[in-house]
Amino acid sequence: MSEELQKLIPLSELAPKGSSSSAAVKVAFWTLGCRLNQYDTEGLKTAMNSRFLMEVVPWKEKAHVYVLNSCTVTHKADQECRRLARQAKRRHPESKVVVAGCYAQTQPEALSNISEIDAVIGNANKDDVEQWLPQVLGQDHPLLAVDDFQVHPVFDSPVIDSFTGRSRAFVKIQDGCNLRCTYCLIWQARGPGRSRTQEDIFLQLQALVDNGYSETILAGIHLGGYGRDLSPRLPLVDLLRNILQRFPQLRIRLSSIHPNEVSEELLDLYRQHENMRPHLHISLQSGSSTVLKRMKRPYGSDRAWEALKQVSAANPEFGIGADIIVGFPGETDEEFEETRRMVEDLPFSYLHVFRFSPRPGTPAAEMKPQISPQVITHRSEVLRQLAARKKEEFEKKFIGSVREVVIEADGGRDGFKNATTDNYLSVLVEGDFPAGTLAQVEITCVSEGSLIGKIKQILNENQGE
Numbered sequence: 001m002s003e004e005l006q007k008l009i010p011l012s013e014l015a016p017k018g019s020s021s022s023a024a025v026k027v028a029f030w031t032l033g034c035r036l037n038q039y040d041t042e043g044l045k046t047a048m049n050s051r052f053l054m055e056v057v058p059w060k061e062k063a064h065v066y067v068l069n070s071c072t073v074t075h076k077a078d079q080e081c082r083r084l085a086r087q088a089k090r091r092h093p094e095s096k097v098v099v100a101g102c103y104a105q106t107q108p109e110a111l112s113n114i115s116e117i118d119a120v121i122g123n124a125n126k127d128d129v130e131q132w133l134p135q136v137l138g139q140d141h142p143l144l145a146v147d148d149f150q151v152h153p154v155f156d157s158p159v160i161d162s163f164t165g166r167s168r169a170f171v172k173i174q175d176g177c178n179l180r181c182t183y184c185l186i187w188q189a190r191g192p193g194r195s196r197t198q199e200d201i202f203l204q205l206q207a208l209v210d211n212g213y214s215e216t217i218l219a220g221i222h223l224g225g226y227g228r229d230l231s232p233r234l235p236l237v238d239l240l241r242n243i244l245q246r247f248p249q250l251r252i253r254l255s256s257i258h259p260n261e262v263s264e265e266l267l268d269l270y271r272q273h274e275n276m277r278p279h280l281h282i283s284l285q286s287g288s289s290t291v292l293k294r295m296k297r298p299y300g301s302d303r304a305w306e307a308l309k310q311v312s313a314a315n316p317e318f319g320i321g322a323d324i325i326v327g328f329p330g331e332t333d334e335e336f337e338e339t340r341r342m343v344e345d346l347p348f349s350y351l352h353v354f355r356f357s358p359r360p361g362t363p364a365a366e367m368k369p370q371i372s373p374q375v376i377t378h379r380s381e382v383l384r385q386l387a388a389r390k391k392e393e394f395e396k397k398f399i400g401s402v403r404e405v406v407i408e409a410d411g412g413r414d415g416f417k418n419a420t421t422d423n424y425l426s427v428l429v430e431g432d433f434p435a436g437t438l439a440q441v442e443i444t445c446v447s448e449g450s451l452i453g454k455i456k457q458i459l460n461e462n463q464g465e
């Protein structure tokens with residue numbers, strides 16, 4: 001380690017929190033992937049900060065340790081992780097590069113064979129920072145800390161009090177998954193489905209409310225599976241009802257659910273509570289029952305049609321998004337047309353279109369025939385164009401209306417701040433308002449493809465950041 005860095009912290013004296021030493025360990029973080037990974041990175045910062053004298057520095061700056069919280073949902077995510085690890089080491093050869101997260105949990109050997117990587121920390125181990133951080137800093141040979149999940153059956157996560165760069169905070173309330181969709185590696189990366197206790201969720205929400213957050217997005221790998229492992233069981237709808245009662249000011253958004261988890265009981269919560277943001281992101285994947293069957297998804301296209309009609313009947317202003325995979329093995333033109341027609345006929349306000357990515361060790365990677373990249377590109381383009389048209393149509397419905405928004409920490413353009421409405425529209429709001437501001441906004445027009453709005457009333461002066 002260079003003299004300059006040595007001066008900052010003698011390796012042997014990694015200073016525990018509260019010590020008189022002034023030598024803080026400099027740590028830079030980079031997160032790939034989903035909301036849960038982003039939450040986990042905040043958890044890592046909190047855990048490290050509570051135990052060591054540390055300073056979080058931007059990724060491009062000099063640091064003792066670079067922590068890459070990885071994703072493995074596609075081969076591109078793996079590639080990006082390897083590129084960032086090599087980049088960090090090239091820039092700072094004397095520093096330590098740690099790869100944690102889903103890629104680390106599923107392919108530890110492959111990563112530990114990369115000379116630029118000094119430590120591989122699995123999802124089951126990453127919260128044990130007091131174990132692995134001193135080891136990483138204190139040794140010159142690679143560290144491999146990747147336990148099997150069976151060892152950690154319970155939900156485990158520190159309470160965070162802020163969310164770097166965000167004015168609406170993700171809160172992880174569920175982790176892992178007990179389903180076995182044929183294209184998915186996540187259940188291997190994140191282990192069995194496990195839920196956070198209501199008490200712990202309340203502690204987490206209180207910490208964010210105390211820090212001025214007015215909206216939280218409840219997230220999980222299989223959110224709809226929340227509470228099934230708790231004793232007594234606590235269904236997601238009951239948890240939501242308790243949160244709404246305990247935090248009457250807090251706006252609640254769900255990260256994503258499966259079509260078969262849309263129930264009248266859930267929709268009643270949206271009808272009865274304005275704080276339930278009228279937006280649902282559906283993990284749909286396909287509109288064809290035969291494809292859904294090959295994916296081993298727990299519902300058919302009939303149930304998906306029914307669920308999406310239920311949602312729009314509950315509130316036609318509901319923002320409805322969905323994840324769709326195109327090019328799943330064996331997907332015929334007819335099967336793709338079933339998906340295209342579902343998107344055409346149902347009131348989606350946006351789509352996330354994913355190209356099928358064969359993941360090593362999944363049944364779908366072995367399925368025949370694999371669809372050609374050209375056909376996948378064509379089908380992705382068809383769905384993306386359709387989704388863009390539907391998004392525009394949905395946005396235009398709200399010109400002249402007043403919606404509740406939260407001012408975002410990023411985005412925006414000169415003289416305008418980026419904001420997110422209750423039903424998940426992006427609006428450019430005229431003026432300069434702190435991130436986290438909750439307000440009523442009148443949507444006035446579309447300009448250069450963006451909705452424009454002006455503040456009618458500020459609902460909270462607090463700032464999320």
Ligand code: SF4
Pocket residue numbers: 177178179180181184185186187221222
């Ligand atoms: S529900 Fe399916 S796709 Fe989602 S994490 Fe579980 S196994 Fe993977």
